[in-house]
Amino acid sequence: MIALLIDADNLSSPEWVQEAVNILEQNEGTVAIRRAYGSAENMKGITEVLRMKAIRPFVNLHLSKNTTDISLAVDAMELACMTPRPKMIVIASGDLDFVPLVVRLRERGIRVCCISERSKLSQDAIPAYDQVIYVGAEKAPTSAPKVQGVVPTTEKISSAPPKKAIANTSQTKKVAPKVVAKSKDAPKKATKTAAASSKTAVKTHQAIIAALPKMHEGQWLELSEVAKILHDQKILAKNATSTKLFRQFPHHFELMPVGKPNKVRLIKP
CATH class of the missing domain: 1.10.10 (Arc Repressor Mutant, subunit A)
Known part of the structure; x- marks a missing residue:
């Protein structure tokens, strides 16, 4: 059983939430538990993807900082004490605050994965996780990948000398070059x-x-x-x-x- 817990105050883009679910389903299988935690304001921005992906929203009371983190951590430990417990818990957030939670979950024999956008993930948090998955445009490679099994086409060069073209001056028409007028209105x-x-x-x-x-x-x-x-x-x-x-x-x-x-x-x- 796989559990996905989304910190919607951190991972608040609907496109990236959808991408996170798609990646997990393709690589790990069915995600049985899907929950999103966050303020009412941030939940509004991902309402449609929550509906499409059947993710349960958990809206926090408007109090001080870290209410979302604590709410997510409490549910994660509750899931770890269930029978049967999840084989993998995925925390969709780049916050460093979740490292103590990750350590406790791993001590209970649960694989812990992090999903985050690269710019929001603290580098100090990476060693705590079993796996880190980046979402968003920032994870795209800077150069085109090499495709195996595709042989580039090349032109065949003939060893025969090129034939000289015979110009027929009587039939050749002079074509005046086209002048492209620059628009004065563009600036x-x-x-x-x-x-x-x-x-x-x-x-x-x-x-x-x-x-x-x-x-x-x-x-x-x-x-x-x-x-x-x-x-x-x-x-x-x-x-x-x-x-x-x-x-x-x-x-x-x-x-x-x-x-x-x-x-x-x-x-x-």
């Missing part, structure tokens, strides 16, 4: 596009501040409460996350903590 269009994008960013920034008057006081605001207000004001798209939105304005907003932010404030000039 203007690029400038207009950049200007429009800049205006949109300014409007979004102003709309965020207008919707959150407490930010003028320089207070740290809870990210989940802020996201709800931005969703209600139609500033934040339905499936978008507030973290990505604020990271578009690094000179105006500050997130805390850096790894898994749960608070935000306005940076005053």
Whole structure:
């Protein structure tokens, strides 16, 4: 029996969650237990893949940091005490906090695998796992792989001297070269596009501040409460996350903590 436990506060991309399930099913077999843990905001972003892959969501109460990690760890130890227990537990997260859990699971004779995107996996956590699987575009090889059994085609070179072509001047027509006119409007269009994008960013920034008057006081605001207000004001798209939105304005907003932010404030000039 294989159990997949997803830290949705860390592995929050729906494409990568789906890829993780597909890789496990192809290489290890049926994944009997599928669970995802995280905040309500992050769960919204992966709702569709949870439904498609029959993954049970476990939404945490909005409290302090590490609530998701502790919830996942408690269930992992509970599974390890079951009869029969899983032969393999897969933790979909790159957090270093799970290393003590991984050690305890391995002591009970359970194989432990990590699934993470390369940029989020702590290098100190790798030795603790029996296996590490990377998901996302970052795992793609930088050069094209060699394909066995495929022989490249080559042109046959004839030893006979080439035949001289006889030019018929009476039938040869002079073709004037085509002149490709450069569009004078291209730089203007690029400038207009950049200007429009800049205006949109300014409007979004102003709309965020207008919707959150407490930010003028320089207070740290809870990210989940802020996201709800931005969703209600139609500033934040339905499936978008507030973290990505604020990271578009690094000179105006500050997130805390850096790894898994749960608070935000306005940076005053």
